Amino acid sequence: MEQQNSYRALVRIPGLTPLIVAATLSRLAGRMFILTLVLFVLAQFSSPALAGWLTFAAIVPGLLVSPVAGVLLDRVGPTIAVRIDMIASAIFIAAIGIVGWLDWTTPPVLFFVVTLFSLAGPLGAAGTRTLLPRLVPSHDLDRANALDTAVYAVVDVVGPAMAGVIVAWLGPESAMSMIAFSYATAAICLSFVPRLPGLAPRQASFLHQMIEGIQIMSRQPTLRGLAISYSMYQITWGVLYVAVPVFVANHYDTAVGSSVTGFLWAAMGIAGGIGALSAGRLRTAGRERHVMAIGMVVTALAAWPVAAEFGLGGLAIGLMLAGVMSGPIDVALLTLRQRRTDTRQLGRVISISMSLNLAGFPLGSALAGMVITSSLSTTFVLAGIASVVAAIATVSIPSDARAVA
Template identity: 40%
Template sequence: MRSAVPSERPRSFSPSLMCSYCRSRFGDHEFWGMSHLRDSALHVACAARTVMRTVEQRRPSYRALFSIPGIPRLVASMLLARTAGQMTSLILVLFALERYGSPTIAGLATFLSIAPGLLVSPIAGALLDRHGRTRLVVLDYAVAAISLGLLGALGIADALPVPVLLVIVTVTSLTFPLSTTGVRTLFPILVPQHLWERANAIDSNGYVVSSVFGPAAAGGLVAALGAPYALFVPAAISAVAAGIAVGLRDPSTRADTGRLLADAWRGLVYVVRHPSLRALALGISLANVGWGIFFIALPVLVYTRLGGDAAYVGNLFALLGVVGFLAVLLFGRVSTRGREHVYLAAAIVGEGVAFALAIFARDAMLIAVVMALLGLATGPFDVTLFTVRQRRTDLAWMGRAFAVSMALNFAGFPIGTALGGAIVPLSIDVAIVVAILGNVSGAIVCFFALPREHAAGPGGS
């Protein structure tokens, strides 16, 4: 057995031992001189540690981002709510196709679940700037939970005619800008600017992750239980998201005239007169027309050409989400400043190429390649779009400007779903060609119309 041999040097120096040793070795006068030097050295070491800690905190990293108070809860509630939203979108399409046998009703239901909310988004933005974001975000999550539960109950009771379905989804859409804009404007308010790319990658991946689990879960639930029962799951998830979001830190950035409609109008004027936001509104909305058409065309293509079912459709969207998740995380490390027009145009063109390949899809391999390409384009598209809008929007206008900008950018999607509902029953290929034309047009606008440098909008952007 090995004996314990005392070390020749202590593992750490005790101040009291040092004092005794120095006093005995050098005397009081020399000791106090050494003590002064020791204290100075300690001060220098502490200052160096403080500087290193500050540098570490300033260094862009996901760890630094999640150390900010409130960010973990914000991301958790966001992920849950967006997963519920992704599930709901696909369940509504599958419900309309199975219950009513009509791509037109599927397209119309999707259109009405989005378009009315886009129309009232200037008012939603003014409310966010006036009354704070957290409470209104929670309100939207609660409305979603109640509405989805109602749709599920009526569907089970076989008491959901088309007009009632359309009325409920229309009412639900009116509050959705409160959460979509509210969450997105909380990130640049809570997060310092040097972490914006990281925050935007997480924001984008909120959609990407939800697009992994949401559609796959929705497809599986519809295949196993039927669409009415499946609606109760996103309803429950929305309720949990609301509970997590209650009490989130919400720094005040109020800027209002005292009149709600006047503030909403000023937000709309701000975006229309802002060179960057105006270019994004036109280019992204054109590209989203293509996405809306493809969203309706893909399930019909899977049903009619590939012999798939609802679970198959959900798995395809999940594949898009997995690839998109990785693409966004990697691209979140790239600085987009000065190259925004290139990245946006390239990403949109990549989506157009994927749409073109879908025309020739007659087997599982090619349609999987299509979805993987769409996921790959998500990285540069989302991170660049979110960051350029943050950089070029004044903080006091975040609520109104973001609500209007996001609404205009997304306006093409419900238009695309309505067009898809009308064209897909006639020809899937023609519908996809129209989608490609929308994408190409959007890429051209983003490349040539988006200012290369920051251009101030009204109000001092």
């Protein structure tokens, strides 16, 4: 029994190992790409404004078309959809490197290619998490989600660091080529993943199924509740991403402060990975809401008063504590969403919900930018309040008996 409940047992599930490898490579490439794009634009045009708009173009269009991506996942099957994303991403990013080497780079060309890259993104992001519950038995779903979440945490730490080193040594064009190669390798790994068919009926129109996906998210109490609660929780992280560098800048000069901030986020990412892997050994079935709510309350306390009122040491402890809690929260979220969603609708639900969940982060950053000029401590209080509200919203999600609208 112990061996069956271990992470080693996951390796024996057909197709899971190549899926995790492909997801790791593609996510690493994605995290590297955002920073490399900024450095590429600065090297070519010396324009921070253009870099900001291109970063916007690399993210937002994909969020807007998430309902379309969800229908594709359910109609053609997640395996094919994810491969389409990875092959397309490899082609588009390689094109950026090529036009850079040939001195054909212009802002319109970059906007066009980067937008195409963004439009394909939801297929890969949601596709991996659509594949997991179809490949993995229900009793192993917690650990599979934990492993998936830990990959995200590690990539968040390693990706930007690798991008910075490669750009410094070889230049942004070479970095783009390596990112494209990583996407291509991920696509090859997916050839070893079982080709799962789409489960959505082909008789219904594409538009009808897209509207149906939006209606499912808005009407199903569990999915609606998770979208609200996790978006509120992400407000906390949006606030912290603004507040932490300001806090550190009040204690150190710019050069040292940047290094300290980077170290704090790296430590937080590692703590998140450890928390996720630990959460994977828990049996959360039927307790997902409580795991999420407890983690959110602890996160609120970590933001204020721990991080805000006890100096730099308190900030470090608070971020580590919030990082550890992020693992169980994410694992419980994924597991609850997968268990309460019809498999035939899983692609649409995950694609739309992931976009909704991300909405809280920029909102938190915007709020922090307005509040922080008046009071840094109040900004941390805002982060704590957001997580408390998220916890209340989480426990308000109905139990299994009332989960279906």
